[in-house]
Amino acid sequence: MNSRTIEILLVEDNPGDARLTLEAFKEGKVSNNLTVMGDGVEALAYLRRQGRYANSAQPDLILLDLNLPKKDGREVLAEIKADEHLMKIPVIVLTTSAAEEDIARAYTRHANCYITKPVDLDQFLRVVQSIESFWLTLVKLPSQ
Amino acid sequence: MQALKDCASMISLSKLAHDHMLVVFFVYGLAFFLLGTAILLKQDKRSSLKLRSLLLLLAGFGLLHGASEWSDMFLALGETYWTPFLFRIIKTIGFYLGLGSFVFLLAFGLRSVALDRSRFKWLERASVIVSLLFAAVVTVHGIRTGLSTQWYVTSGVLMRYLLAFPGSLIAAAGLFRQSQSREIKEINSSAIHRNIRGLAAVFVVYALLAGVIVPQAPFPPAAFINYSSFENVFGLPVQIFRAACSLLAALFVSGLLNAFSAITYGDLEKQVQERTSDLAKANETLLRDIAARKRVEQELTSKAEELARSNAELELFAYVASHDLQEPLRMVASYTQLLARRYKGKLGAEADEFIGFAVDGATRMQQLIQDLLSYSRVTSRGKALNLTQSETACNSALENLRESIKESKAQVSVGPLPGIIADATQLTQLFQNLIGNAIKYRNERRPEISISARPNGSEWTFSIQDNGIGIEPKYSERIFQMFQRLHTRKEYSGTGIGLAVCRKIVERHGGRIWVESQPGRGSTFIFTIPRAERTEK
Numbered sequence: 164m165n166s167r168t169i170e171i172l173l174v175e176d177n178p179g180d181a182r183l184t185l186e187a188f189k190e191g192k193v194s195n196n197l198t199v200m201g202d203g204v205e206a207l208a209y210l211r212r213q214g215r216y217a218n219s220a221q222p223d224l225i226l227l228d229l230n231l232p233k234k235d236g237r238e239v240l241a242e243i244k245a246d247e248h249l250m251k252i253p254v255i256v257l258t259t260s261a262a263e264e265d266i267a268r269a270y271t272r273h274a275n276c277y278i279t280k281p282v283d284l285d286q287f288l289r290v291v292q293s294i295e296s297f298w299l300t301l302v303k304l305p306s307q
Numbered sequence: 308m309q310a311l312k313d314c315a316s317m318i319s320l321s322k323l324a325h326d327h328m329l330v331v332f333f334v335y336g337l338a339f340f341l342l343g344t345a346i347l348l349k350q351d352k353r354s355s356l357k358l359r360s361l362l363l364l365l366a367g368f369g370l371l372h373g374a375s376e377w378s379d380m381f382l383a384l385g386e387t388y389w390t391p392f393l394f395r396i397i398k399t400i401g402f403y404l405g406l407g408s409f410v411f412l413l414a415f416g417l418r419s420v421a422l423d424r425s426r427f428k429w430l431e432r433a434s435v436i437v438s439l440l441f442a443a444v445v446t447v448h449g450i451r452t453g454l455s456t457q458w459y460v461t462s463g464v465l466m467r468y469l470l471a472f473p474g475s476l477i478a479a480a481g482l483f484r485q486s487q488s489r490e491i492k493e494i495n496s497s498a499i500h501r502n503i504r505g506l507a508a509v510f511v512v513y514a515l516l517a518g519v520i521v522p523q524a525p526f527p528p529a530a531f532i533n534y535s536s537f538e539n540v541f542g543l544p545v546q547i548f549r550a551a552c553s554l555l556a557a558l559f560v561s562g563l564l565n566a567f568s569a570i571t572y573g574d575l576e577k578q579v580q581e582r583t584s585d586l587a588k589a590n591e592t593l594l595r596d597i598a599a600r601k602r603v604e605q606e607l608t609s610k611a612e613e614l615a616r617s618n619a620e621l622e623l624f625a626y627v628a629s630h631d632l633q634e635p636l637r638m639v640a641s642y643t644q645l646l647a648r649r650y651k652g653k654l655g656a657e658a659d660e661f662i663g664f665a666v667d668g669a670t671r672m673q674q675l676i677q678d679l680l681s682y683s684r685v686t687s688r689g690k691a692l693n694l695t696q697s698e699t700a701c702n703s704a705l706e707n708l709r710e711s712i713k714e715s716k717a718q719v720s721v722g723p724l725p726g727i728i729a730d731a732t733q734l735t736q737l738f739q740n741l742i743g744n745a746i747k748y749r750n751e752r753r754p755e756i757s758i759s760a761r762p763n764g765s766e767w768t769f770s771i772q773d774n775g776i777g778i779e780p781k782y783s784e785r786i787f788q789m790f791q792r793l794h795t796r797k798e799y800s801g802t803g804i805g806l807a808v809c810r811k812i813v814e815r816h817g818g819r820i821w822v823e824s825q826p827g828r829g830s831t832f833i834f835t836i837p838r839a840e841r842t843e844k
Contacts, residue, residue, distance in 0.1 A: 179638040186645060283644075284640065284645060
């Protein structure tokens with residue numbers, strides 16, 4: 164098993180949702196470090212280690228909400244997948260939207276998977292568990 | 308002195324008349340001709356008055372009598388003027404013309420008296436027959452006696468007694484009767500009344516002048532009351548008075564016919580006026596109607612716009628409800644659930660209970676919002692109606708309900724179901740809600756559910772019958788209303804949206820839905836959908 168701490172970047176503007184995701188990952192078995200960015204511009208700056216993020220860690224996994232201030236999730240996704248340094252990082256779109264249009268557009272822009280946030284906490288916890296067991300345990304991620 | 312002068316003038320008048328008997332007869336005959344021609348010329352076919360057609364008989368009388376008088380005029384030229392043969396011929400023709408004229412007068416009188424009652428027809432016919440018999444008898448007698456002068460006098464006198472006198476009186480009575488008829492009364496014209504009564508009076512006088520005052524004959528009363536005795540009393544030959552009568556008659560008839568024409572034209576004019584005013588009224592109504600319709604149309608357009616706007620607002624509300632309302636609610640629900648998860652049993656039993664209520668409330672609220680959304684989506688997200696196999700939709704519903712059917716060991720039978728014009732997704736939802744309810748509201752027995760459809764006129768009637776707990780009839784309307792429930796959440800879960808959605812779906816398809824049920828005896832939910840045949844493409 165991978166014993167090193169997994170770096171996760173969560174791009175989510177709602178602190179409540181961010182905290183909930185954080186709490187869900189806390190309950191997980193895999194040791195992880197979850198960083199939260201509140202908008203698209205900040206998230207890209209973090210990923211590109213710009214400005215105050217010069218020393219930031221390259222995440223192993225990105226959880227991306229679609230509705231973000233400043234630069235929304237769709238643009239962030241497109242920029243990540245167009246950036247040769249970032250394109251290999253798996254991006255999981257985690258959003259409340261279940262619109263088919265959003266789903267299709269996300270995959271067109273090479274999202275690695277698309278998950279609609281369940282309303283119910285138990286289901287949400289199960290989703291996070293699934294992410295953990297699949298993306299952080301089963302899947303072989305590219306080395307840093 | 309004065310009386311003497313009058314007497315002198317009378318004598319001179321009498322002398323004048325005697326000297327110019329030709330003129331008297333001419334005027335006399337002319338007066339009758341005037342009567343006849345006036346009637347004939349003034350006949351107006353547009354008039355439907357009965358009296359007007361009766362007057363034709365009077366015209367016959369006038370013309371024949373005029374001719375008869377003129378034959379007398381020729382005779383007045385004196386026996387010596389003619390050959391004895393011609394004299395006789397003229398005399399005979401004059402006699403028969405007079406006879407004929409009186410027959411017409413009698414017929415006119417009788418028909419006038421009878422009004423329009425056909426049962427008096429025999430009387431009229433009888434009178435004609437009697438007249439003809441009289442003529443025949445007289446003629447036979449005349450031939451036998453070789454048309455002697457005596458024969459002329461006797462038959463002339465008899466003709467006047469038997470035909471002229473009753474004919475004229477009956478004519479007067481008939482006219483009087485006519486003036487009382489409904490037809491004339493309805494016209495209510497003083498001119499007509501005046502002229503009819505005047506004419507009647509003339510005929511009364513004429514009855515005396517022509518039917519009583521006769522040539523002198525050797526038998527009573529002609530022996531005493533005759534032309535010469537009349538002239539002795541009145542100083543003038545009776546023919547002058549008869550001519551005056553006939554002129555008066557012509558005057559009255561002319562006035563009468565003029566009045567008739569005026570009424571006919573008046574009627575026509577009135578009709579035209581009525582039509583015109585009716586038309587104007589209709590036109591006005593039409594204009595008003597058009598204006599009203601335009602107003603209604605405008606109202607309709609503005610209502611439609613309003614409705615579209617309110618619909619758009621509702622859609623927006625639905626969107627807001629689904630996204631913006633959901634978001635904070637999700638927070639409340641999630642964190643209370645997280646609280647429950649992390650701190651259950653650590654904060655004390657009371658805290659656990661409170662957290663339990665908070666979680667329950669939040670989840671229920673979420674469910675309500677979801678239900679509200681699914682209700683509003685029936686119209687806002689409804690798809691176009693296409694030919695759909697209801698059996699396929701029903702089977703999809705059963706597939707979705709597989710778990711609960713298995714769990715409840717429900718026995719479901721599906722009869723042959725038709726193809727209908729419907730939204731397949733909604734039809735599935737409809738079946739699913741109804742069959743789901745049938746399973747949900749079961750009693751201790753094993754659920755038996757049968758789904759069937761039968762044609763009924765222009766629609767299909769679907770029924771979903773169960774053997775469950777049933778519903779009291781007084782609630783059969785309430786259950787279709789949004790969020791109306793008959794049971795506590797402990798007994799049966801749910802928000803009470805299922806049947807409201809069902810009704811909305813059925814109504815969107817142009818049908819109706821209702822329930823027939825008795826508590827403890829199961830329920831049958833029935834819905835109708837218009838038949839596909841006619842709208843199928």
